[in-house]
Amino acid sequence: EYSHIQGTRWNKNVLTFRIGRYTRDLRHSVVDSLIESAFSVWARASGLTFVRTNSHNADIMVEFVTYAHGDFYPFDGPRGTLAHAFGPGMGTGGDTHFDDDERWSAGAAGYNLLVVAAHEFGHALGLRHSRNPESLMYPTYKAFRPANLLSREDVANIKALYTPLKVN
Ligand SMILES: CC(C)C[C@H](CC(=O)NO)C(=O)N[C@H]1Cc2cn(c3ccccc23)CCCCCCNC1=O
Ligand SMILES: [Ca+2]
Ligand SMILES: [Zn+2]
Numbered sequence: 001e002y003s004h005i006q007g008t009r010w011n012k013n014v015l016t017f018r019i020g021r022y023t024r025d026l027r028h029s030v031v032d033s034l035i036e037s038a039f040s041v042w043a044r045a046s047g048l049t050f051v052r053t054n055s056h057n058a059d060i061m062v063e064f065v066t067y068a069h070g071d072f073y074p075f076d077g078p079r080g081t082l083a084h085a086f087g088p089g090m091g092t093g094g095d096t097h098f099d100d101d102e103r104w105s106a107g108a109a110g111y112n113l114l115v116v117a118a119h120e121f122g123h124a125l126g127l128r129h130s131r132n133p134e135s136l137m138y139p140t141y142k143a144f145r146p147a148n149l150l151s152r153e154d155v156a157n158i159k160a161l162y163t164p165l166k167v168n
């Protein structure tokens with residue numbers, strides 16, 4: 001939800017991401033696949049490509065952190081705020097942080113990492129919150145049926161932002 005301090009969209013259509021600190025709630029391989037699935041949701045709708053890297057200058061840094069963690073938006077312990085992401089841009093642009101005081105899950109227990117990551121990556125690509133409770137970009141958590149994470153509005157919004165892209 002910090003896209004107001006970054007650019008409106010990325011001006012390249014291949015974006016790199018790196019997963020830094022992991023949660024202890026899930027095996028690394030499960031976190032990796034849920035994060036990749038969340039990116040693929042947006043890749044299909046936007047035409048963007050997401051490439052995983054281990055280099056420290058990835059466009060999108062993904063981390064599990066608690067309380068104060070180096071930006072001006074400390075987390076708040078269990079419940080409350082679950083995660084946040086910066087809008088497109090250099091440096092912290094696109095970076096996505098998950099509150100590791102939450103119970104992260106690949107299913108219905110705790111908070112579903114795929115659903116939350118997909119919401120956050122919407123911000124990382126430049127989307128703001130939606131007032132439509134059906135939208136993935138609605139500001140409060142709802143356990144969606146993973147089959148249809150993106151509402152028609154979400155698809156329309158990401159296409160409006162990226163489809164005209166002619167850069168490189
Ligand atoms: C959309 C989500 C994936 C990311 C958003 C944050 C966000 O928009 N990130 O980009 C989030 O964490 N929303 C809170 C909003 C919220 C709900 N309550 C709160 C109580 C205190 C603080 C915040 C909240 C009431 C109690 C329920 C608390 C647990 C669920 N929390 C939420 O739904
Ligand atoms: Ca929290
Ligand atoms: Zn949000």
Ligand SMILES: [Zn+2]
Nearest residue numbers: 069071073097
């Ligand atoms: Zn943060």
